[in-house]
Amino acid sequence: MPRELNINENIVKLEYAVRGPIPQRAAEMKKQGREIFPCNIGNPQALGQEPISYYRQVLSLVEAPSKIERERKLKKLFKNNPAAFEGFEDNEFIPDYFLDLAEKILSQLGASIGAYTESRGPQFIREAVARYIDKRDGVDDRTGVPADPGKMYLTNGASEGVRNVLEMFITKPTDGVMIPIPQYPLYSATIRRLGGTQVNYYPDEDNDWTLSRSELERSISEARKNGVDVKIIVVINPGNPTGAVLDEQSVKEVIEFAKEYNLAIIADEVYQENTYGLPFFSFAKVLGKENVLLFSLHSVSKGFYGECGHRGGYMEVRNSFKVKDSEIDLADLFVKQASVNLCSNTVGQTLTYLMVNPPEEGSEPYGQYMQERKKILDDLHEKATMTKEAFKEMKGVECFGKTGALYLFPRLNLPAGITDFDYCMNLLEATGLSTVNGSGFGQKEGTTHLRFAFLPPKEMLEKVLPEWIKFHNEYVSR
Ligand SMILES: Cc1ncc(COP(=O)(O)O)c(C=O)c1O
Numbered sequence: 001m002p003r004e005l006n007i008n009e010n011i012v013k014l015e016y017a018v019r020g021p022i023p024q025r026a027a028e029m030k031k032q033g034r035e036i037f038p039c040n041i042g043n044p045q046a047l048g049q050e051p052i053s054y055y056r057q058v059l060s061l062v063e064a065p066s067k068i069e070r071e072r073k074l075k076k077l078f079k080n081n082p083a084a085f086e087g088f089e090d091n092e093f094i095p096d097y098f099l100d101l102a103e104k105i106l107s108q109l110g111a112s113i114g115a116y117t118e119s120r121g122p123q124f125i126r127e128a129v130a131r132y133i134d135k136r137d138g139v140d141d142r143t144g145v146p147a148d149p150g151k152m153y154l155t156n157g158a159s160e161g162v163r164n165v166l167e168m169f170i171t172k173p174t175d176g177v178m179i180p181i182p183q184y185p186l187y188s189a190t191i192r193r194l195g196g197t198q199v200n201y202y203p204d205e206d207n208d209w210t211l212s213r214s215e216l217e218r219s220i221s222e223a224r225k226n227g228v229d230v231k232i233i234v235v236i237n238p239g240n241p242t243g244a245v246l247d248e249q250s251v252k253e254v255i256e257f258a259k260e261y262n263l264a265i266i267a268d269e270v271y272q273e274n275t276y277g278l279p280f281f282s283f284a285k286v287l288g289k290e291n292v293l294l295f296s297l298h299s300v301s302k303g304f305y306g307e308c309g310h311r312g313g314y315m316e317v318r319n320s321f322k323v324k325d326s327e328i329d330l331a332d333l334f335v336k337q338a339s340v341n342l343c344s345n346t347v348g349q350t351l352t353y354l355m356v357n358p359p360e361e362g363s364e365p366y367g368q369y370m371q372e373r374k375k376i377l378d379d380l381h382e383k384a385t386m387t388k389e390a391f392k393e394m395k396g397v398e399c400f401g402k403t404g405a406l407y408l409f410p411r412l413n414l415p416a417g418i419t420d421f422d423y424c425m426n427l428l429e430a431t432g433l434s435t436v437n438g439s440g441f442g443q444k445e446g447t448t449h450l451r452f453a454f455l456p457p458k459e460m461l462e463k464v465l466p467e468w469i470k471f472h473n474e475y476v477s478r
Contacts, residue, residue, distance in 0.1 A: 014189040023426050026434035037464040039453045040434045042240070042406040044306030047361045047455040049376060051306060054369045055354050057094055059100035062113050062350055068099050094366040105350060110160050113346050119339035121154025121314070125353045129154075129314050133296075133355035136272075137285035144288050151317040151331050154352060156344045157308070158270045158299040161315035164337055165266055165295050168330070169231045170196035176228035178219060178263070180211075182409065182441035182449070184240040199223040199230055202444055205411065209244035210233075216257045231262045235259070235283070237402030238271040241441045241451035243384075245404035251286040264293040265410045270313070271405040273303030276381040278402055284318060293330075294318040298349045302406065304376040312348030312355070383454040383461055384408060390465040395470040406455055409438065412448040415476060420448040426475060431467040 023040045030036045038047060045051060061068050071094050078085050078093065089165040108124040109117065120126070130147035133139075139146055155161040169175060170191065176199040179187045191198045203209040216233075219455035223230050227464025233252055237246045258265050269285035284296050299313035338344075359366045383402045391397045396413035414423055420437040427433055427450075454461070 010192075010195050013191040020436070020440060022421075022428055022436060024436055026311060026427065026432075029428070035431045035432050036462055037431070037456055039456060040436050040451075041471050042302060042453050042455065043308055044302075044376075044406070044455055045050055045309070048188050048457050049306045049455065050372070051307065051370065052372050054098070054359055054365055054372075055307065055351060057098045058102050058105070058354055059347065059350060061094070061098060062105050063347070065106055065112075066100070067426065068102055071099060078467075097364045101477050105353065105396050108227070109346070109350075113350060115345045115346065117154075117349060118348055119341075120152070120335050121344065121349050121352075123149060125349055126152040126314075128148075128353055128357045129316070130402075133282075133284060133316065137282055139285060144285065145318070147284065147316060148318075153315045153317075153334055153338055154344050154349045155297075155313045155315055156311040156348060157301055157314075158268060158297040158313045160184055160344065161295070161297045161313060162186055162266065162268070164315070164334065165232070165264075165371065166196070167192055168333065168337070169264070170194040174195065174228050176223050176230040178216075178223075178230055178233040180234065180236060180239070182241050182438065182443050183234070184268070185234060185441060187234055188442065197223070197228050199228060200442065201233075203239075203242070203244065203247045205242075205400050205444070205447075209239060209251040211246070211253055213253050213257060216253070220261055230261065230263060232266055233264045234268065236268040237273075237283075238274055239401075239407075240271065240405050241403055241407050241409045241436070241438075242448075243403055243405045243407045244401040244411060245275050248280065248281045248286060251281045251283060255283070255287055255290055255292055256475065258292050259290060264295065267294060267296045269296055270299040270302045272298065273377070273404050274380065275378065276384070276403050278404065281363060284316065287318065291319050291456060293321065297453075300348065302357050303355075305351075305355055306375045306376070307351055310351045311345055311350045312350075312352040314352055325372075325450045379458070380454060383456075383458060386458070386461055386464065387452060387454050390469055393469045397472070406450045406453050409441075409449050410452070412450060414440075414448045418448075420450055423448070423475065427468065427471055430471045431464060433464050433468055 026036050059264050075093050109122060127151035129152050132148045133147040166177065173195055174197060176197040177191050178199045178201050181200045181202050188198055199219055201215055220230050233254060238244065254265065265283060269282060272280050283294055287294055296316045297313065299308055301308040317331050320329055323330055323333060359369045387408055388399055391399050392412050397410050399408055399410040412420060412423060420439055424435050424437040427435065434453045441451060443449050
């Protein structure tokens with residue numbers, strides 16, 4: 001075997017800052033015994049967020065079905081002879097609702113959770129996703145266009161959905177994908193990996209990161225002048241890293257723009273539950289009957305679910321069309337693409353089913369589910385607010401946009417000659433606070449930012465925020 005090999009240069013060149021040099025240095029420091037405050041990644045359960053009991057109890061029963069029968073037997077024994085269960089309360093048994101649901105899931109899967117499923121996911125899960133979308137958007141046959149389970153694909157997280165769509169569209173180096181800057185680096189990295197062209201557009205930071213038609217026009221006309229064939233526009237709503245939540249007008253602007261230029265839309269809506277009281281306008285709802293090709297993505301990783309490690313999610317296609325010079329429908333091609341990987345993981349699919357199928361109002365576990373959900377979302381909102389307050393005490397720092405997603409993206413306005421990478425590395429060395437430099441997501445030239453994920457426990461933030469304020473004010477005054 002030669003010692004050096006030529007391999008795919010696109011992979012050599014791609015970058016992914018979220019797990020880049022700063023978090024790597026943080027990991028080294030941790031090994032050396034330093035206290036680290038990990039605010040660099042949206043990985044809720046790694047930072048102490050408790051899983052929602054409903055998900056885990058049902059999943060554990062689906063994973064180990066013999067426990068269903070055992071639990072039923074124990075419940076019966078308890079009912080007949082509570083004295084034999086000294087110290088055990090009625091509410092310590094798994095609710096019948098979960099036992100019944102686990103049985104129902106197993107029977108609908110038709111096999112153990114260890115089996116492959118239909119490539120794009122079983123029909124009952126795709127139907128449940130479609131019902132969820134229609135309920136979320138308040139849509140039925142009369143008021144809009146209901147979601148179609150036949151155009152639904154279960155995925156290993158939203159990342160896989162993004163890769164699948166881009167893989168379908170990028171056929172040559174001049175194929176272009178419009179992405180917002182700053183963006184979640186999955187997009188820049190995947191475009192690079194597939195050998196396409198990244199086309200930047202810039203939401204207006206000073207105007208709470210809103211999208212304007214004139215900026216979209218500027219971006220596409222520049223790309224076209226350079227010979228780029230722009231095929232898709234990506235919108236992340238709520239935004240990562242900006243945390244911005246789009247208003248209905250911005251969503252409409254993108255749809256009208258895409259229609260005029262014959263672009264497909266990727267609507268990355270993985271943070272749709274993280275709007276902290278603001279309304280969420282899905283692309284599917286605002287699109288209505290407009291004939292624009294739309295890919296909507298959602299995931300079990302974020303929201304209040306935080307189940308990143310389970311790798312579940314879905315992609316919905318609207319307004320599919322025939323592939324050029326063939327009779328093939330694009331939606332069917334996605335089935336073929338999924339079938340090459342056999343299927344997405346069945347545990348993640350089951351969790352996606354639970355995500356879109358929460359306990360019904362009035363059911364036994366409903367109260368606990370709603371309480372756990374509220375606690376996580378309230379807590380996140382409070383931590384974001386605390387952090388935003390701290391920014392007010394940092395010289396020159398400005399933070400635009402209403403709070404959404406799991407991130408804040410303050411503009412640092414650093415003195416000339418200091419990059420945001422220098423700042424974040426020095427901040428890490430001085431305080432143990434691990435963040436990601438704005439340049440890792442892309443940013444308007446001449447500006448400096450960092451991304452702060454407001455996930456660690458409140459007590460951690462109470463400890464590190466004053467340290468950060470002190471570091472910042474000294475660092476920028478040197
Ligand atoms: C905007 C955005 N899209 C997609 C993803 C990928 O999520 P998943 O875990 O569902 O693959 C992330 C993860 O952080 C994200 O922030």
